[in-house]
Amino acid sequence: MGEYEFVVDAMLGDLAKWLRILGRSTYYDPHAPDEALVEIAEREGAVLATRDRELYEKASGRGVEAVYLAGLGLAEALRLIGARYGVRLGIDFSDTRCPLCNGRLRRASRSEVEGRVPPGVLERRKPVFVCVSCGHLYWPGSHLKRMKAFLKGLQSGGNAFSAPRSRA
Ligand SMILES: [Zn+2]
Numbered sequence: 001m002g003e004y005e006f007v008v009d010a011m012l013g014d015l016a017k018w019l020r021i022l023g024r025s026t027y028y029d030p031h032a033p034d035e036a037l038v039e040i041a042e043r044e045g046a047v048l049a050t051r052d053r054e055l056y057e058k059a060s061g062r063g064v065e066a067v068y069l070a071g072l073g074l075a076e077a078l079r080l081i082g083a084r085y086g087v088r089l090g091i092d093f094s095d096t097r098c099p100l101c102n103g104r105l106r107r108a109s110r111s112e113v114e115g116r117v118p119p120g121v122l123e124r125r126k127p128v129f130v131c132v133s134c135g136h137l138y139w140p141g142s143h144l145k146r147m148k149a150f151l152k153g154l155q156s157g158g159n160a161f162s163a164p165r166s167r168a
Pocket residue numbers: 098099100101102103131132133134135136
């Protein structure tokens with residue numbers, strides 16, 4: 001296993017962010033040509049996730065593990081990847097990666113975050129994490145609650161986040 005576990009095509013930016021939040025090292029560069037994505041996946045032994053039939057076939061033809069996600073929304077794509085590749089659909093800050101750059105997170109010290117987060121975060125002694133690569137700060141808040149609710153919906157197998165199905 002190389003540096004990346006997943007390589008995600010340009011159309012799947014939301015999926016790339018989520019895989020990083022779930023702790024999976026994910027390569028995402030919307031400007032990378034198809035050929036480069038296949039090469040990176042091949043070199044890294046990574047799974048290539050794509051909505052592009054041509055790219056899927058090119059990767060498969062080269063023996064690269066690829067998952068074809070055309071027609072699937074984010075929730076369905078995550079559910080499929082979770083089931084097929086054992087991606088745990090839960091947030092654990094000890095292995096969450098920066099959704100912006102795939103960097104690892106570490107606990108930030110109080111002096112590092114003073115003046116950079118809302119005062120309430122420090123007052124309530126909430127843990128703050130910093131990306132070791134880009135310096136972006138993360139802390140538990142309403143956004144995290146929404147993300148957890150979204151994941152819970154995935155695990156329960158409910159339809160809440162997928163397109164409504166017509167009754168046959
Ligand atoms: Zn970062």
